[in-house]
Amino acid sequence: MATDHRALWIAGAGGVGREALDTALAAGVPVAGFLDDRGHGGTVRGLPVRRPDDVPAGARYLVGIAAPAVRQRLGALLEARGALPATLVHPRALxxxxxxxxxxxxxxxxxxxxxxxxxxxHSQVHYNATVGHDSVFGERVTVYPGGNVSGAVLLADGATVGSNAVVLQGRRIGADxxxxxxxxxxxxxxxGEVVVGSPARPLRG
Incomplete structure (x- = not known):
């Protein structure tokens, strides 16, 4: 997979944003800075933090935030200002x-x-997570660290698989x-359902 080495803006300067920075550095992708309403005007890891509204037209961006709804909102805002979404893959991902x-x-x-x-x-597969053959993700799907998605699983828009969770073969996970x-x-x-436990059951209360 070819890597685009133009400078990248990371939307979100929190934990996932900094992990996205580490991924970019490992992949040899330069990062121009962060886009975040909190802490704008300062720096994070030595890089400038600007408001998302200040993204340069034509800039490449990646949303480094785990929450799917926030990824949707920020992506729409940045693209309305002429920014272009970039895909980022760590060199130690297979x-x-x-x-x-x-x-x-x-x-x-x-x-x-x-x-x-x-x-x-805008989907995310976090470190040490696995996704089995023929699985299909909608938009803004998240698999947290160590999550295991088996083969032929369908995850609809905004679905999230938590850390070290397992989704068995052929299951369907609905939107959000x-x-x-x-x-x-x-x-x-x-x-829209939240499930926990083994076997997973709806969370009540």
Whole structure:
């Protein structure tokens, strides 16, 4: 996978944003700075922090924030100002050659994305997470560190798989559903539902 070495703006200067910076540095991608309403005018890790409204037209950006709804809002704002989404892959991630990554995706170190997978725009696969063959992600899907998505799984827009959670073969995770850390998903999860435990069950209360 070819790497674009033009300077990148990272939207979000928090934890995931700094992890995106580490991913960029490992991949040899220069970073121009962060875009964040909090701390604008200062620096983070020696890089300037500007407001998202100040993104230069034509700049490349990546949203370094885990929350899918925030990724959607920031992506729309930045693209309305002429910025272009970039995909960022750590050199220690393993991605099958026939896998498709949409614009704005972030794949961190130690991740494995298997054969014939499709990741939708602005999706994130965090460090040491795995995605099995023929799985399909909608937009803004997140797999947290150590998450294990088995083969032929469908994750709809905004779905999240928590740290060390497991989604078994062929399951369907609905839009904006959240699989809690360590959960084992043996059945389909409806849109908007939060599931926890092994086997995973809806969180009540």
């Amino acid at each position: 991605i099958a050659p026939d896998t498709e990554l949409g614009p704005g995706c972030l794949v961190m170190g130690g991740a494995y994305v298997s054969s014939s997978v499709r990741l939708g725009a 559903a959240f699989v809690g850390a360590g959960a084992v998903v043996t059945r389909d999860v409806p849109a």
